[in-house]
Ligand code: MN
């Protein structure tokens with residue numbers, strides 16, 4: 001948001017190249033270095049909810065490291081996302097690996113503090129479990145949310161291995177808790193394994209309409225963005241992006257890769273078609289650097305986060321409680 005207060009942008013030191021120094025997200029100031037943050041970028045290094053390949057706990061550091069090349073000016077939107085709003089790196093939430101319920105409470109408490117402080121959150125995961133406490137904090141401030149969910153997977157499953165909260169259940173739990181506006185949620189990029197059609201029925205009950213990955217083969221991204229706008233309506237929007245929505249060729253570094261996904265270019269084209277949406281919170285999750293190659297996934301995630309930050313600056317949403 002535009003503010004009367006001074007805005008501190010990206011590090012600008014002629015003696016320190018972009019590849020040098022300690023990486024905050026996009027070389028932005030730390031939260032401690034600013035008097036307010038319109039948007040707080042916060043890492044959530046938690047992956048104990050993952051069902052297959054672990055490692056997303058290392059996602060936040062990997063995304064930050066690959067965010068050094070994010071520049072001040074967004075050519076498509078003709079906007080300066082770090083000039084028109086104060087964006088700051090709030091560091092990582094201190095969350096341990098043992099005990100999912102306890103971790104979710106810790107994430108919720110930290111997210112709630114940032115939201116109450118007047119910041120909108122852009123979270124860097126972490127596995128998709130972290131979306132549940134982030135949705136709790138955002139819904140407490142804004143009421144039921146229209147969730148725009150990019151993922152290969154439904155993430156509206158129930159109990160797995162005795163756990164009701166894991167990375168395949170955040171949106172089911174959120175729906176049960178009344179955090180979602182059930183008429184206005186949208187999946188994009190769905191494919192991958194299900195055990196049977198009953199899971200798709202459950203998913204509809206959790207409030208989601210679906211745009212499948214294969215639709216990108218024959219539909220324009222403009223048309224898809226238009227459909228999403230219609231579904232989301234005019235209320236507060238939360239955007240959750242599981243990096244595995246991308247094809248493994250575009251994002252190999254993730255825990256549950258699924259072939260036949262969308263491209264980074266398609267993802268950005270859809271996001272760029274959503275200018276003006278009132279986005280009250282967002283996350284980019286499931287980056288697992290141990291399976292990445294040459295930073296492909298880290299770059300995709302960092303630039304996805306930048307697209308979201310830019311959209312948030314153009315959307316006019318406020319974070320007042
Ligand atoms: Mn997911």
Ligand code: MN
Nearest residue numbers: 152153242244
């Ligand atoms: Mn997924």
